[in-house]
Amino acid sequence: MSVKGGRIRSSYKRFLSIKDLFVCSLVINLFVAGSFAGMLGYFFRSEEASAAVLDVEILSNLQTVNNSNTTPTVRWQPTVSNQAVDFTITGEALANVSVNLTGKKYGVLVIPPELANKVTARGQATVNTNVTVDISKVAVLTATLTAVNNLVNLLSDIQNGAIAPLTGVTLNLDEVNRQINLLNSVGSLSAAQFIQPMTLTDDGRALYFSLDDGLGPILANNVSTILTDLSNAVNALQATGTGLIGTASALTINTVLAPVKLSVTSAIAAAKPLLTLGGTGVQQLADASALGNTTINMPTNVSGPGSITSNLDAEFTGTVIRSNLIDVNLLSTADAVSTIYFAGETFVLDQTLLPDSLNFGTHSIQTKLDETFAATQGGAAGGADTVGTIQVTDTRSTAKNWQVKVTRVGQLTNEAAALGAAKLKIYGGTLTSDFSSANVRSISGTTMDLSDNTQQEVMAVFGTSTTGTAKLEIPKFELFVPKNTDKQTGQYNTKLVWTVTESP
Incomplete structure (x- = not known):
């Protein structure tokens, strides 16, 4: 007998048994795909991968990063709006995914409560992944796998001469073997890529999308193509004979093959409609799939929390799960955290830049000459002048109309008398400002005599929302x-009070 394509090895039989299907598919792939190093690497990564933090997570070593370029020292203003930010979630194959998990597989970005409803999708999520499928768990393929298994058993018997003498018989198994191997290896796809729309939860606390809705159609299309080619190969399977004995044997073999071939092609014909969009086989394939190394990109628009008085480290959590619901409270405890940093708004006069006291020194009493005394360090005559700075920082985004004022609270007095006619004077020096000169007024370049118990303006900012x-x-x-x-x-003593006031 001439059997082109060689003997159908027992490994094919083991593969096609429902019990051993998934395990053996990995072994078969070593030969069919010729990717021994790649597949061996898969096993090693599975062994080394850390366990998922949450029971519903289906990847290990999950990490989330964003491209906001904010840091603890480089922060966004809290009033920013619709800033484009991409979140990238990566993970590796998980060795032991809980068998009790139900529902679909989802990619999820949990939004911190301070930014609820302030993060929206900017386009669709992009997924790059490797996936394996345990097709023994795909119910719509059970009849097909059983029929193919029966065919493999029969072909083995034919090759062993158990059906008819093989002298003068030719049977080409090349195409059937190739398609069976492809069906066996359908459980492994490399670098599968797809996009999916993202949805915001009702409370605005998470963006999510279904991986199954992207994986299912890819897997179903792949399987459907293989089944079509397998059906054609089985239909074309035909023994031919030469000579009296060969012709008789070929007739016997074809007669025995006919009902088994029909069983295979009928099972395939019944399965294929269930692998079209909306068919039950699409979700079954997705349910039976397991993710390998995966990268997910989720493009978003992020707005700030609004007015805040202290810095905010907004922590986003990315994860990949299998579940019937998106439990934000649970998922926010996962480990794959990525932070966007926001600056707290401030409106403050830096009092540390103003002198704690003014010392005008000790002087002899006389009434013949006017006297002017400068405040110096320690009150020493000829000493360094006491200086100060009025500095106000305002990072609020609201319209500004504030003034810095100083009040001399009462006359210069001692226990016995007051210097009623004495005048306290301050000099306005250099003004520097982040605000337009049209929106700032001050006593820069002038002097001011401080009146008793009267607030007097020394600097003001108005008519701008600049920070x-x-x-x-x-x-x-x-x-x-x-x-x-x-x-x-x-x-003699008196008191100066510096205040910042805001008025319409």
């Missing part, structure tokens, strides 16, 4: 005492 800092230097503080001022021995 930033305004700073006015005070290079000198002076006290003018007229010559005819009544003076008494003792230490």
